[in-house]
Amino acid sequence: MEGENCLKVQMLGDFVMTYQGKIIQTGRNQTTKVLQLLQLLLYAGSQGLTRLQLIERLYNADLDGDRSNNLRVTVFHLRKLLEKTGLPKEQYISTENGRYRFVCSFPIEVDVVHFEMLLEQAEQTENPEQRLELLKEACYYYKGYFLPALMGEEWVVIAGAHFQNLYFAALEEVCQRMLERREYTELLELSSSAAALYPFDEWQIYQIECLLALERPKEAMALYERTTEMYFDELDMPPSERMIECFRHMSRQIQLNTGDFYEIQEMLKEHPRLNGAYFCTYPSFMDIYRIIVRTMERSGQSVYLLLCTILDERQKRMEDSESLKKLSESLAEAIQETLRRGDAFTRYNLSQYLVLLTGTRREDCHIATSRIDTCFRKKISSRRVHVNYRVASIANIPGDYGENFPDSDQVAEWEEKDGFKNLDGASDSPVSSDRLREENL
Template sequence: MSENLPKLSVHVLGGFSITYGDKPVSFGRNNATKAMKLLQILIYRGEQGIAREKLLEELYGREELADVANNLRVTVHRLKKMLADAGLPPYDYVNIKKGIYRWDAPMETEVDARRFSQLIKEAEEAEDLKEKIMLLKKACMIYTGDFLPDLSGDDWALVEGIQYKNQYTEALKQLCNYLMDSGDYEEVLKLCAPACEMYPFDEWQAVRIDCYIALNQYKEALKEYENTAKMFFEELGISPSEKMLTQFEMMSSKVNYNPQALKDIEKRLKEQEEEEGGAYYCNLPSFRDNYRLISRMIERNGQSVYMMLCSITNGKGQPMENGSKLEAMTEELYVSIKYCLRRGDCFTKYSPSQFLILLVGANKENCAMIFERIKKYYAREHKSWGQYLEYFISSVADVDQGDSPIRFDKDDTMWK
């Protein structure tokens, strides 16, 4: 190994990339080839290497090839050419000895995942708290996403990825606890920001909310909660955890407004004028609140209110699987519902393929006509789409009594 050559820095967390010195190494259109996969395996295995049989399994295990040994020789040759074309110094790079394939480079090769694990180990062994915090912080900053995401379909890469994520999760938890104990909430907010981006459903937002509360920044805490709740309901159809709901109740009571600013409050509450008019769309938590209010109102005035569940199916009564087609169909259904209903009606997205609608002053016959109107508008450009649309209706009174195909769960947090 030559000490005069620049270091080869390899990133396998959050994607695959190589930097030679301060210059990115580009492989052109070779990113999805067997040679690229071989490169990733060899660099990650490092000095330990990988046995020929195991390498053949990882490269060609799911393929039926007449001569896998020859295919491996060709792949190794292509890898060497690929490295030369990328501008790396002339060298063999692939060391084969006694059936073990190893990465053999003339320069120092550093892999971010290995450095990450080493820092975690050093932090575990550190006795000084300041040193432990420093090491954990360095490790968390190195972790930028899942291990080799392009190879996540391979069992070995999936297992490695789970281990690295678990290490990151535990390290960040420890780090946040240490920093919050010392009152360094601003630093915790910064450290949890990338975690929220990488793993939005792991509720790192709850840690950020705790920090905002500790800093008496209740409006920021409330905004963090509302954004998270909206994401959970719209993407997964579930509510945030009990911890986050408790946080919400506490910080809501802390958000105070100046009584003299009533006009400003009214301005904030007032709906923004919309040119197209139509039904009012709200997120699922707001829809649930509207439902509860209307349910109380009809106890007094006896007004007829129906709830409709519109679903996009696969044509056989089953929910359509998520995908680009469903996304387009859902967007079109949103437009159709908004266009076909009155301003006094409200609706929400319940799941990736379903919308709930509150129809004030409607009766059962009206509901069927309303659905036909929505269906007709929905299929105006794609005639076949109408066959994928189904609906259920129930009066709000029936929903409350439990005598309905549309109902709340016992904990009032989900819809059936």
């Protein structure tokens, strides 16, 4: 809706009112009952809300006092607030026929109303091109969570989930259509906005697809690494199967410039040449695992999968915290510093690491865990922290020589069935692995 005298109201991503090009100042605290009443009435539009509906939304948790009187007082203060905003002098709050409405002599444009209107128009049109343009316009219009300052209010949570679901459905359709049409530049803009708003809903996959199509593979790889790191740090979990498949697709897509044999050989070398175990990303660890499994079929090499888990004094997994992040970093350093260059490891989640011990006899696994534990002990002084080590021969892991790499559910199932055997790699130190019964592997 155009025109300088239109009151424009933003509720997605923030609460902002503008009139004649100027922001209407309503105070810094957006959680007051007065401002909530204003937001409720603006959101309800011409239909308005009954006294009971307003009381339930505003005072449902507050059972003390006369809530009807509280509403009257709140309406009084809202009118006083509106008088100070610079808006034309009008009554604004109508209470006719038992309903409360926000009324004024000039037009009002509320973003959530316009957002739904665009989606309704998209549903009604039979023209695919027009539908796509309307859906794109709606996606651009969406700016984030509905009234984020009031996310603790039930009515805001319900409305916010509704708008978010509408946005996700529209954006998914737009992304698929734009991929088919190879409109990568604009799709990158849309998916980047979505990933910024909802970083854990995998919109980065579309970003990566676009970057690859636009021949920007380094940016695609950097984005993947940042995303997986975020999953580990914030959610304490490895990337999803969909994200891993995106990584594999990305790896297949990356094409390097033609080079001679010696240039390629030099590029493949590790720079700088580091001592200790090789740390790699989770998808790379999966590939290494599967290659080793194939090699075992003809070489007979002995390989063990080691699971290292940080536990508290009650022998329980620790909750995510800054303390756990530091412990996790220390454990990674201990693994890298004490194991051989031929061993590989990856972070499975914030409190667990997976290690491939290659060419190792079963009795040597105790030596490996003892070295890790001794090094970890030097870095951490707390007596309330332990590391549990569990190990399984790849040849004994369920499946065809373990070729199906374990997901999180399989790891948990093996632990329950004792597919992993406990190892005692500790000394009598304040920080040690669990002092568990030694078992034959």
